[in-house]
Amino acid sequence: MNQPATIRWQPAMAGRAGPLYRAIAAALAEDIANGTLPPGTRLPTHRDLAWDLKVTVGTITRAYQEAERQGLIGGEVGRGTFVRDPRRLVDATVEAGGLLEPATGLIDLSVNATALWPDAAALAAATQAVAQRPDLTALMSYQTPLGHPRLRAAIADWLADTAGLHVTGDQVLLAAGGQGAMQVALAAVTRPGDTLLVEQLTYPGMRTLALHLGLRLVPVPMDGEGLLPDAVEQAARTHGAHALYCMPTLQNPTTATLSLERRRALVSMARRIGLMLVEDDVYGFLKQPAVPTLASLGPDVTLYVSSLSKSLFPGLRTGYVIGPRPLFDRMATVLRATILTPAHLGTVVAAELIDSGEAGRIAQRRRALVAERQGLTRTLLRSLDLSASDPDVTHVWLPLPDNVRRDDLVRAALEHGVKITSAEAFGVGKAEVQNAVRICLLGVDHAGQLERGVSVLDGLIANPVASSATLV
Numbered sequence: 001m002n003q004p005a006t007i008r009w010q011p012a013m014a015g016r017a018g019p020l021y022r023a024i025a026a027a028l029a030e031d032i033a034n035g036t037l038p039p040g041t042r043l044p045t046h047r048d049l050a051w052d053l054k055v056t057v058g059t060i061t062r063a064y065q066e067a068e069r070q071g072l073i074g075g076e077v078g079r080g081t082f083v084r085d086p087r088r089l090v091d092a093t094v095e096a097g098g099l100l101e102p103a104t105g106l107i108d109l110s111v112n113a114t115a116l117w118p119d120a121a122a123l124a125a126a127t128q129a130v131a132q133r134p135d136l137t138a139l140m141s142y143q144t145p146l147g148h149p150r151l152r153a154a155i156a157d158w159l160a161d162t163a164g165l166h167v168t169g170d171q172v173l174l175a176a177g178g179q180g181a182m183q184v185a186l187a188a189v190t191r192p193g194d195t196l197l198v199e200q201l202t203y204p205g206m207r208t209l210a211l212h213l214g215l216r217l218v219p220v221p222m223d224g225e226g227l228l229p230d231a232v233e234q235a236a237r238t239h240g241a242h243a244l245y246c247m248p249t250l251q252n253p254t255t256a257t258l259s260l261e262r263r264r265a266l267v268s269m270a271r272r273i274g275l276m277l278v279e280d281d282v283y284g285f286l287k288q289p290a291v292p293t294l295a296s297l298g299p300d301v302t303l304y305v306s307s308l309s310k311s312l313f314p315g316l317r318t319g320y321v322i323g324p325r326p327l328f329d330r331m332a333t334v335l336r337a338t339i340l341t342p343a344h345l346g347t348v349v350a351a352e353l354i355d356s357g358e359a360g361r362i363a364q365r366r367r368a369l370v371a372e373r374q375g376l377t378r379t380l381l382r383s384l385d386l387s388a389s390d391p392d393v394t395h396v397w398l399p400l401p402d403n404v405r406r407d408d409l410v411r412a413a414l415e416h417g418v419k420i421t422s423a424e425a426f427g428v429g430k431a432e433v434q435n436a437v438r439i440c441l442l443g444v445d446h447a448g449q450l451e452r453g454v455s456v457l458d459g460l461i462a463n464p465v466a467s468s469a470t471l472v
Contacts, residue, residue, distance in 0.1 A: 009037060009044055010052055020055060024063035032072055032083055041083040043073065071106040074414040084415065107453035110419045111443040112252065112395055114310055115369060119362050123313060126352040139348050146332055147174030147342045154351035155320050161360060162311065163281060164290040165304065165322070173321045173331055174342040178282050178307035179205055181319035183213070183338065185303040186243070188323070188330045189276045190215055195241040199227055201426040201433070203252050203280070206245055219428040224388050226256035229265040236275050243276045249291055250283035253426050253438040255390035255397050260292060267298030277302045285311045285363050286370060286392050300324050308350055310394065311363050316346035370394055373441035373450060380454045384461065396439045404464045406435050412460050418453045
């Protein structure tokens, strides 16, 4: 297949107000509309355009992201960024529940978010209750880096209910979301230049964080059940690693859940060789009854990190870390140096939801919505093998037939107005990556959007010859 030439495009910037990245995106939209940039055009790289405009690469990245959000362009790792054909977008606008589908018609199944609209009333009630609290002003003052004791106690109650992890409030450290909790944990047990073991396919946010912390990632082989404890030990000894980051329950992206036997083997091995386990349990609330966490089995060798972003609301920015007492002060120091003190308003609202019992009801609704969306998706993809993808989580991990390449499918889907994620996005280093894609089910508000998006994917997989003809 011939590679399209890259155009030497420069936006007309004169007279444009507002942030620079938005001005560049607006110029891009105009040139697409007037035919200067026809469908299929490969745009300059971020670095080349930044050089031509004498701006930072980050500015160009934000501009391209804004244009992609509007459905104007699409990128592919290793090939570049291309102008999309607006005629191939799904142009029907559906109104349901008072919410409109984006005007571009782009059905974004790439973000592992959760539909928040069913719980809007619960959030409003909790926020109003917080606003009427007599101690609200005191709660909004500076607190210790650990967080307010009442809020930490609420998180401890939540963990007992959803994860079967029994701790006291004074063992909980509050952080700025799950990413912040991961940073606190890793900064407490690693130093720049250290090796961090991760699953063969891992959460992309960990790759970004490792780069920021100066850590070298080493992937550990997995099978259908998840991590192989013997492979973890071998990698730790070979590379001199002292920490492992993993998602034992409903792993992202593979959806694998480690058995109790493997969890015990992992804890035993960690104690034997001096390995610290960083357990990310952000999807654990979906697996009921809860599987015993690594932190329950090995509290002395586990740093437990999670957040309320998937179970309640991402905007609460409420993450938390629980770990061995010898590391507690070190983690508190990291918190003090990075965020000084948690964002109290979000955690106060979270505590109100938990203490009132509403958080538990929201979690139940999330599980029901997952079951509904999984059932719909599996019905539409019934000709494909989804047996290895756990139906209890917010996404589907879809291994593809031999005659369908993951990157071709991602590109063709985007040309048809559907955005999904290639397995390549989760790969580490030069490790072999499975021919698979991730399809997120709750990032769109309404089932009709999901049905249309999955139907497009099903058609492209069933007819790969025709789908490849749409590729630029």
